[in-house]
Amino acid sequence: NDLYGIQEAFQKLGLQEINNGTSTGCVSFSNGAIIESYSPVDGQLIGKVRASTAEDYQKAMETAAEAFKTWRMVPAPKRGEIVRQIGDELRKNKQYLGKLVSYEMGKSLQEGLGEVQEMIDICDFAVGLSRQLYGLTMHSERPEHRMYEQWHPYGVVGIISAFNFPVAVWSWNTMLAWVCGDVCIWKPSSKTPLCGVACQNIVAKVFKENNIPEGVCNLVIGNACGDLINTDPRIPLVSFTGSTRIGRHVSKTVAERFGNTILELGGNNAIIVSEHADINMVLVGAVFGAVGTAGQRCTSTRRLIIHESVYDKTIDVLQKAYAQLKIGNPLDAANHVGPLIDKGAVQDYLNAIEKAKQEGGKVIVEGGVLEGSGYESGCYVKPCIIEGKNEFQIIQDETFAPILYVMKYSTIEEAIAMQNGVPQGLSSSIFTTNMREMELFLSQAGSDCGIANVNIGTSGAEIGGAFGGEKETGGGRESGSDAWKAYMRRQTNTINYGTALPLAQGITFDF
Numbered sequence: 001n002d003l004y005g006i007q008e009a010f011q012k013l014g015l016q017e018i019n020n021g022t023s024t025g026c027v028s029f030s031n032g033a034i035i036e037s038y039s040p041v042d043g044q045l046i047g048k049v050r051a052s053t054a055e056d057y058q059k060a061m062e063t064a065a066e067a068f069k070t071w072r073m074v075p076a077p078k079r080g081e082i083v084r085q086i087g088d089e090l091r092k093n094k095q096y097l098g099k100l101v102s103y104e105m106g107k108s109l110q111e112g113l114g115e116v117q118e119m120i121d122i123c124d125f126a127v128g129l130s131r132q133l134y135g136l137t138m139h140s141e142r143p144e145h146r147m148y149e150q151w152h153p154y155g156v157v158g159i160i161s162a163f164n165f166p167v168a169v170w171s172w173n174t175m176l177a178w179v180c181g182d183v184c185i186w187k188p189s190s191k192t193p194l195c196g197v198a199c200q201n202i203v204a205k206v207f208k209e210n211n212i213p214e215g216v217c218n219l220v221i222g223n224a225c226g227d228l229i230n231t232d233p234r235i236p237l238v239s240f241t242g243s244t245r246i247g248r249h250v251s252k253t254v255a256e257r258f259g260n261t262i263l264e265l266g267g268n269n270a271i272i273v274s275e276h277a278d279i280n281m282v283l284v285g286a287v288f289g290a291v292g293t294a295g296q297r298c299t300s301t302r303r304l305i306i307h308e309s310v311y312d313k314t315i316d317v318l319q320k321a322y323a324q325l326k327i328g329n330p331l332d333a334a335n336h337v338g339p340l341i342d343k344g345a346v347q348d349y350l351n352a353i354e355k356a357k358q359e360g361g362k363v364i365v366e367g368g369v370l371e372g373s374g375y376e377s378g379c380y381v382k383p384c385i386i387e388g389k390n391e392f393q394i395i396q397d398e399t400f401a402p403i404l405y406v407m408k409y410s411t412i413e414e415a416i417a418m419q420n421g422v423p424q425g426l427s428s429s430i431f432t433t434n435m436r437e438m439e440l441f442l443s444q445a446g447s448d449c450g451i452a453n454v455n456i457g458t459s460g461a462e463i464g465g466a467f468g469g470e471k472e473t474g475g476g477r478e479s480g481s482d483a484w485k486a487y488m489r490r491q492t493n494t495i496n497y498g499t500a501l502p503l504a505q506g507i508t509f510d511f
């Protein structure tokens with residue numbers, strides 16, 4: 001009966017009937033209520049985890065704080081070597097973990113495997129980085145003085161992640177934090193807790209083989225742990241990925257105690273389709289962007305801003321493409337669109353369509369919930385397209401579902417103003433072969449987002465670049481480029497190797 005190899009994956013990933021939050025050795029951080037994880041794929045109960053109590057959390061924190069004292073003294077390239085081994089272990093487990101992601105979260109198996117590939121890629125990146133945590137040297141204004149800056153680890157980093165990238169987001173944060181010398185406490189989404197346990201098991205194997213102290217990698221489970229992390233002065237950095245609503249609360253709470261945050265919040269991403277666009281390329285970028293992961297990516301394409309001269313043609317090709325979409329079990333490679341995460345998300349989708357209609361939206365491709373054989377979980381919905389105005393309240397909000405809003409523009413300046421005219425600022429894109437439009441879009445008068453692409457859709461970033469966005473997306477950056485600096489504290493050092501003690505700015509102080 002193990003048609004898609006799920007049971008085999010569970011066994012290989014060391015999942016038990018009831019799973020606990022733990023440190024990577026054996027300390028259990030779970031004495032709370034049982035959380036049940038149901039698959040949106042078939043509605044089946046797939047496993048149980050026990051939540052962490054406040055006492056469990058305290059134990060995790062103490063274990064982490066103790067481990068930091070050892071871990072920070074391990075040379076960074078040696079920490080990189082541990083991360084290299086984790087990358088190898090992920091390679092061995094790619095099929096199993098990819099399947100678990102697909103089954104617990106509901107994204108296609110291809111995307112589940114892609115997520116694990118991202119984890120492998122960030123491990124490779126972090127290994128190289130472990131020899132490149134560069135500071136700068138400066139010339140001192142005083143004679144016989146040397147001045148430089150160096151980067152030290154913060155300590156315990158709290159990671160709170162969303163359901164839609166249940167493993168990759170953790171790895172973006174953790175692999176960088178580890179080579180930087182930090183230790184981590186992870187609270188995964190309660191909608192995908194088994195993915196958290198599976199990652200912990202993979203790391204535990206490598207840590208055990210290398211005698212890494214208990215507490216470098218900690219997993220706590222359950223929503224209540226969120227606020228314990230936010231308010232804990234022993235956690236100098238909280239990296240939060242999730243909705244703008246909860247991110248706002250996290251941001252305020254952590255700021256109140258002068259902690260640092262990396263905030264990766266909601267997006268409202270648009271593609272501008274210029275009259276100079278290659279429509280075949282638009283088709284792939286827009287359809288994958290809007291329906292991939294059933295519209296549950298922070299970078300999903302929510303809005304298409306189309307030049308009036310190519311509007312009808314673009315709508316026509318989109319309608320034809322949407323008619324061919326296959327919706328169904330995401331573990332079956334023949335399907336393009338899987339389920340939403342749960343019935344609450346289905347309700348949000350239905351409410352959004354209703355609201356768009358009330359605000360005057362015109363349905364171009366009809367939505368709806370699918371029923372019958374293969375759709376028993378009640379989480380499968382039809383991707384839909386609605387024509388609307390950028391200022392509709394529903395279009396200003398992020399709905400985490402496959403709803404694409406289309407709208408017309410006449411000048412490129414107007415299109416850029418529409419693209420920027422939402423509270424969020426994550427990903428953006430223009431399809432054009434016109435060099436002037438392209439450069440304007442990328443200029444300081446262009447897109448206001450953290451990600452701006454040309455002839456590529458809004459979703460599917462590579463790990464080499466810094467990932468994140470502006471405005472209500474929170475301003476955080478993770479993954480590539482110099483995002484590592486957010487996981488370390490900067491220290492400026494001045495050394496006097498002379499025999500006098502001159503003061504800066506020429507100040508004299510004689511006595």
Ligand code: NAD
Pocket residue numbers: 160161162163164165187188189190222223225226227230241242243244246247249250263264265266267297298299398400426468469473
């Ligand atoms: P969510 O905000 O509902 O939950 C995110 C995490 O916050 C979960 O682990 C949840 O348990 C936790 N949480 C709940 N209450 C908390 C509290 N008081 N304090 C601290 N943590 C708390 O988001 P979701 O539905 O899991 O994910 C979807 C959202 O995440 C979308 O808005 C999406 O755009 C966003 N997202 C953003 C990025 C990005 O990089 N910008 C990436 C992925 C997802």
